[in-house]
Amino acid sequence: MKTRVYIDGYNLYFGCLKGTPHKWLDLIKLMETLLVRSGAPEAKLDDLAIKFFTAEISERAASDSSSLNDQRSYHLALNNYCKSKLATVKGNYSIDKTKFPKVELDDSGKEKEPRFSERVKIWKMEEKQSDVNVALEAVYDGVTDTSLEHIVFVTNDTDIIPALKKLRHHNEHQVRDPIRIGLIIPARKSDSQRRGNKSLKELADWTIEFIHDWELEKAQLPCRVFGTKKTAIKPTSWFKHAEKVEEILGILSQKGVEGSISKA
Structure with a gap:
């Protein structure tokens, strides 16, 4: 069963990887493990099996001076190791000044509604375009690639709900054989606070609710990944x-x- 996986990189990072020693992640190996757990062992990850959506962090917003180079090393490692099985699609990292209401208490000690709170100037830092790119690429591939049988999303972002609805709608028209839709929630089993969005899960044929720490630990790239031009460390x-x-x-x-x- 020809399968393509669409990974929201920042969603995966903040849901599973931040603060862990598992960031040097082999996406192919992890997805192969999770597809077996999903009950779809017949899924095949051939050429261009994974589309990885991310954006380079801005040095202005980086937590330390090495963050940008560390991220670039990882992207290089992925490209060196996964070769034709993976394509990286980059969006932008945006930094803007804006005003938002701050959390304030009224005279009785209760939190004020945002409309009654003072607005303060803040830095708004966010990754842009990935959710749009995920949706566009998945729908386009589903419509144009008639050999594609199985689409898997790795995200918990409700912004891609229209894409899932469009794919299901396309299936209903029976223009081609139906595409099976899978959903992997990028949340660690050990994190009881993060849960999969109900609306997303209702649109998928199958869902994996969490990723085990041992699955992340076993799906790690070699410490040094050789390439034709550059080596990633x-x-x-x-x-x-x-x-x-x-x-x-x-x-x-x-x-x-x-x-x-x-x-x-």
């Missing part, structure tokens, strides 16, 4: 024991030993 801060790794690399990269971090 896992950022030191992405290791589980980052301080120990940094200490060891510092020793090994000294002159007279390996001489550089990449060799170490």
Whole structure:
């Protein structure tokens, strides 16, 4: 069963990866594992099996000075390792100034409604276009690629609901064989606060509600991923024991030993 997976990168990051040592993620291996768990082991991830939607973070908004380079290393690793099975589709990262009402208490200690609260100037930082790109690519592929039998979304963003509705509507017209629709909620099993959106789940033929930590741990790329032009190296801060790794690399990269971090 020819399958294509559409991954909202930022949704996956904030739902499963932020604050974990699993960010150096092999998307092909993870999706293969999850497709077996979904009850669709016959799904095949061939050429262009995954479309990964993301955007480069702005240095102005990065949590530390290495964030942008770390992200670029990961994107390079994915392209080197997954080759023709994966395509990266990039949107934009937007930083704007805007005004929003702040949370205030009234005289009785209750929170005021936003319309009665003072507006303060803030930085609004957000990733743009990914949800639109996911929807457009999935619907376009579903309509034009008659060999495609199975579409899987990795997101919990309700902005793609119109895309799921359009695909189901296309199935009803019986222009081609129906496309099966799968949904993977990018939430960790250990995170009890994050739940799949009911409206999204109702439009899918099957849903995976969460991803186990062990599934993320087992789906990791090699620490060094060779490419035809550039080699991608896992950022030191992405290791589980980052301080120990940094200490060891510092020793090994000294002159007279390996001489550089990449060799170490």
